[in-house]
Amino acid sequence: MESVTQKMDKEYRNTEDVQTDHILSKRLSKIIQTRIETDQEALDALKQLSTFYTENSLQARRNLRSQIEKRSLDINQQFLASFSEVKESFDIVYKDVAEMNDSIKDMTKRLHNSKIQTKQLLNISSQLQQERDHNISEQKILDALIGRFQLSPEDISVFQGSKKEFLMTNDIFAVLDKVQGIHDECKILMQYGLQTLALDIMEQMTLYQESALEKLYRWTQDHCRNVENSDLTDLITQAMARLQDRPVLFRYVIDEYNVCRRSKVTEDFINALTRGGPSGNPAPIEMRAHDSQIYVTDMLVWLNKAIVMEKHNLQLLMKHCDKVDVDNMVREALTVICEGLCQPLKMRVEKILNVPSQAPVLYSIVNLLRYYRKCISKVVNEGLVRETLANLQSLCENNFFGTLQQQVANKLVKVEAPPRDLSPTLAVTNLLAVLRDMLSTANMSEGREEDMAKITTCIMDPLLRAVNEQAARLPPTDMAVYMLNCIYEIYTCLELFEFMEERLERLAAQSDAQIDTLTSEQVSSLVANLNVGPIYTILQERNHGPLSELPGMEPSNLRSFLEKMCHLTTHPDALLLQQTNLLSSSKHKRVVQKRAFEVLLAIYRQVHVAVHDPSNGYDSPQLIFDKAPEELEKALL
Amino acid sequence: MSAGPYNYSYIFKYIIIGDMGVGKSCLLHQFTEKKFMADCPHTIGVEFGTRIIEVSGQKIKLQIWDTAGQERFRAVTRSYYRGAAGALMVYDITRRSTYNHLSSWLTDTRNLTNPSTVIFLIGNKCDLEGQRDVTYEEASKFAEENGLMFVEASAKTGDNVEEAFLETAKKIYQSIQDGRLDLNAAESGVQHKPSQPGRNNLSSDQQASKDNCAC
Numbered sequence: 001m002e003s004v005t006q007k008m009d010k011e012y013r014n015t016e017d018v019q020t021d022h023i024l025s026k027r028l029s030k031i032i033q034t035r036i037e038t039d040q041e042a043l044d045a046l047k048q049l050s051t052f053y054t055e056n057s058l059q060a061r062r063n064l065r066s067q068i069e070k071r072s073l074d075i076n077q078q079f080l081a082s083f084s085e086v087k088e089s090f091d092i093v094y095k096d097v098a099e100m101n102d103s104i105k106d107m108t109k110r111l112h113n114s115k116i117q118t119k120q121l122l123n124i125s126s127q128l129q130q131e132r133d134h135n136i137s138e139q140k141i142l143d144a145l146i147g148r149f150q151l152s153p154e155d156i157s158v159f160q161g162s163k164k165e166f167l168m169t170n171d172i173f174a175v176l177d178k179v180q181g182i183h184d185e186c187k188i189l190m191q192y193g194l195q196t197l198a199l200d201i202m203e204q205m206t207l208y209q210e211s212a213l214e215k216l217y218r219w220t221q222d223h224c225r226n227v228e229n230s231d232l233t234d235l236i237t238q239a240m241a242r243l244q245d246r247p248v249l250f251r252y253v254i255d256e257y258n259v260c261r262r263s264k265v266t267e268d269f270i271n272a273l274t275r276g277g278p279s280g281n282p283a284p285i286e287m288r289a290h291d292s293q294i295y296v297t298d299m300l301v302w303l304n305k306a307i308v309m310e311k312h313n314l315q316l317l318m319k320h321c322d323k324v325d326v327d328n329m330v331r332e333a334l335t336v337i338c339e340g341l342c343q344p345l346k347m348r349v350e351k352i353l354n355v356p357s358q359a360p361v362l363y364s365i366v367n368l369l370r371y372y373r374k375c376i377s378k379v380v381n382e383g384l385v386r387e388t389l390a391n392l393q394s395l396c397e398n399n400f401f402g403t404l405q406q407q408v409a410n411k412l413v414k415v416e417a418p419p420r421d422l423s424p425t426l427a428v429t430n431l432l433a434v435l436r437d438m439l440s441t442a443n444m445s446e447g448r449e450e451d452m453a454k455i456t457t458c459i460m461d462p463l464l465r466a467v468n469e470q471a472a473r474l475p476p477t478d479m480a481v482y483m484l485n486c487i488y489e490i491y492t493c494l495e496l497f498e499f500m501e502e503r504l505e506r507l508a509a510q511s512d513a514q515i516d517t518l519t520s521e522q523v524s525s526l527v528a529n530l531n532v533g534p535i536y537t538i539l540q541e542r543n544h545g546p547l548s549e550l551p552g553m554e555p556s557n558l559r560s561f562l563e564k565m566c567h568l569t570t571h572p573d574a575l576l577l578q579q580t581n582l583l584s585s586s587k588h589k590r591v592v593q594k595r596a597f598e599v600l601l602a603i604y605r606q607v608h609v610a611v612h613d614p615s616n617g618y619d620s621p622q623l624i625f626d627k628a629p630e631e632l633e634k635a636l637l
Numbered sequence: 638m639s640a641g642p643y644n645y646s647y648i649f650k651y652i653i654i655g656d657m658g659v660g661k662s663c664l665l666h667q668f669t670e671k672k673f674m675a676d677c678p679h680t681i682g683v684e685f686g687t688r689i690i691e692v693s694g695q696k697i698k699l700q701i702w703d704t705a706g707q708e709r710f711r712a713v714t715r716s717y718y719r720g721a722a723g724a725l726m727v728y729d730i731t732r733r734s735t736y737n738h739l740s741s742w743l744t745d746t747r748n749l750t751n752p753s754t755v756i757f758l759i760g761n762k763c764d765l766e767g768q769r770d771v772t773y774e775e776a777s778k779f780a781e782e783n784g785l786m787f788v789e790a791s792a793k794t795g796d797n798v799e800e801a802f803l804e805t806a807k808k809i810y811q812s813i814q815d816g817r818l819d820l821n822a823a824e825s826g827v828q829h830k831p832s833q834p835g836r837n838n839l840s841s842d843q844q845a846s847k848d849n850c851a852c
Contacts, residue, residue, distance in 0.1 A: 468682025
């Protein structure tokens with residue numbers, strides 16, 4: 001600025017020097033040229049001047065300047081005052097604006113700050129929002145997971161029950177299924193890599209399962225004995241089906257069941273024996289203890305029925321069990337349950353056997369025992385039951401055979417002399433009647449072949465010995481006849497039955513021997529009666545001359561032999577031994593007779609030949625023997 | 638019998654005789670059951686045993702009558718001699734008296750049986766060597782003199798028991814083969830299996846009558 005001003009001053013001076021005249025002129029001209037009328041300012045100024053310059057006086061003119069200056073000063077002062085007011089106002093405004101600015105700045109700053117802060121907040125909130133969304137979805141997943149992999153409180157209450165009581169319902173099985181389902185599904189979880197979770201859940205489910213099964217076990221153990229109660233059957237059978245996964249618990253339940261049923265069925269048996277049914281109908285079994293057959297039958301029938309019922313109940317109990325060997329279980333359980341029955345039965349049967357009874361009664365008891373043993377063994381064939389029944393059977397069998405032997409021995413205790421008619425003595429016929437009865441019964445019983453053989457031995461051996469003893473005291477002929485009669489009686493008795501071939505063979509052989517003896521006696525008697533002894537002896541001799549010359553071989557003598565033979569043809573029994581006539585078997589009699597006659601005929605034939613032999617010197621053989629041997633044979637045999 | 642009652646071609650009848658207590662029943666039991674029967678009771682009358690044996694490829698059923706040794710049963714037992722094809726005559730080597738009675742047993746046998754009956758002498762209880770009362774040689778000489786077959790046996794140990802029964806059967810079978818034994822004779826003691834006791838044969842009864850006449 002300085003430099004500019006200096007420059008301008010220099011220029012001015014230069015021009016002044018040069019153009020002083022010129023500037024002056026110019027100014028003058030300018031003033032002259034100025035047209036005051038057009039100069040508004042000037043006009044205004046004048047106008048203004050007119051207001052205070054009222055009088056055109058020297059004074060006035062001298063004062064004018066100061067007056068104007070004064071006036072200007074006033075105005076300026078006025079101006080200044082006004083402006084100072086304005087200024088003050090402006091100052092206030094300024095101050096306000098400055099304050100405002102400050103405030104705004106502050107606000108801005110704060111805004112900025114809050115903006116910064118808000119951003120963080122926003123970030124946080126949006127993050128939170130995201131988390132929230134995430135969590136919601138996780139929660140959904142978890143809910144689904146829990147829904148799927150956890151039990152509902154209701155479920156849990158089903159098997160945990162209230163504190164005091166556990167109420168058994170079918171729901172427990174649904175829950176158990178669920179638990180098992182969850183347990184199984186955990187394997188899927190495992191496959192998806194959720195080992196820990198899966199294992200935890202599995203463990204938890206296992207715990208639940210154990211706890212539920214434990215409850216189930218307690219309940220079943222308490223209630224299993226009532227399996228036939230239709231209200232409980234379903235629950236119990238299902239519970240058993242569940243428990244089979246826990247063999248130990250299952251075993252315990254079965255054991256408990258067995259113990260309960262054992263005492264129950266034993267009690268029932270004792271009641272049936274001593275008290276009978278309700279209000280004495282049916283009557284107590286022991287009421288008829290005096291009739292051992294009925295007594296034993298009643299007991300065995302009751303037992304058979306009860307055991308079958310027990311089997312039925314056991315099968316019911318394990319109806320739904322498919323993982324255990326039910327048949328085996330049932331068998332084992334029955335063995336235990338029936339144990340209690342053995343002692344009462346054994347005592348009673350033994351008591352019966354201690355009282356002397358007739359062999360047939362004992363035999364029917366043997367058969368009853370055998371039959372029911374067979375029936376019962378189809379249901380339970382182990383342990384004490386089997387042993388007891390087997391023992392009782394063999395005890396009874398021994399008792400029977402012992403009694404039978406005793407009975408036979410009693411009947412044969414004294415050797416009776418055979419009666420005059422040589423028929424079997426009363427003891428023999430009695431024993432044969434016993435034998436027939438026993439065999440008839442045995443024929444229809446189990447194991448009859450063995451029984452029949454034993455019974456037959458039991459009776460026959462002593463009987464045959466007795467018959468031999470009796471016969472040994474008789475003369476040979478009587479002996480043979482008595483033996484034959486007895487053997488015949490025995491034979492006809494045994495013939496009716498099976499499995500007697502060996503005995504019959506023996507009897508037949510014995511018979512044959514006796515028939516030989518008797519025949520021989522009969523022949524001797526006939527020979528003596530017909531007086532052919534000497535004739536026969538002579539015939540047998542050799543080196544005798546003509547027979548007609550020998551004493552005893554006279555035609556009359558021979559003739560009388562033929563006459564006696566002829567007499568026999570009309571009266572064949574006439575010369576039979578008295579004993580031969582006593583033979584009970586007409587067949588035996590016929591055989592003896594026939595064979596004796598055959599001997600006579602043989603002799604006759606020889607004599608006939610001899611008489612017709614000219615060397616023997618008989619004159620007219622036709623007159624002596626007018627019958628051909630064949631004729632006689634035809635007539636006699 | 639277990640082999641079936643009809644699974645044989647012949648029936649041979651035997652009789653076992655001898656004094657009381659010589660072990661007749663035990664010999665039979667040993668032969669039929671192959672067991673020694675201790676405490677064997679006295680036989681009353683007769684006992685009976687069967688066994689099927691084989692001789693020269695032929696199945697033969699032995700029907701054996703074990704007789705009581707007691708004198709009081711002699712009448713009963715005599716009936717059984719008649720039909721015997723083989724007679725086992727037993728004595729006890731530890732009791733001389735049982736040996737001494739042999740001749741009377743032999744007489745009975747000869748009288749009551751037919752001539753073709755095979756008689757086999759058995760000296761039983763040969764296990765009791767220490768108590769021997771009859772020497773082998775003596776008995777052997779007696780057997781030879783009387784045309785008997787002879788063996789010492791033990792029903793207790795079973796020694797020679799089987800042999801005695803089988804040898805007898807062989808001898809009988811040989812007689813049949815030689816034709817010395819008439820199969821149709823009732824007293825032969827031999828039956829063809831299918832034939833029923835056909836005793837109405839004339840010759841047999843002649844034999845019987847001869848016996849009777851002889852007595």
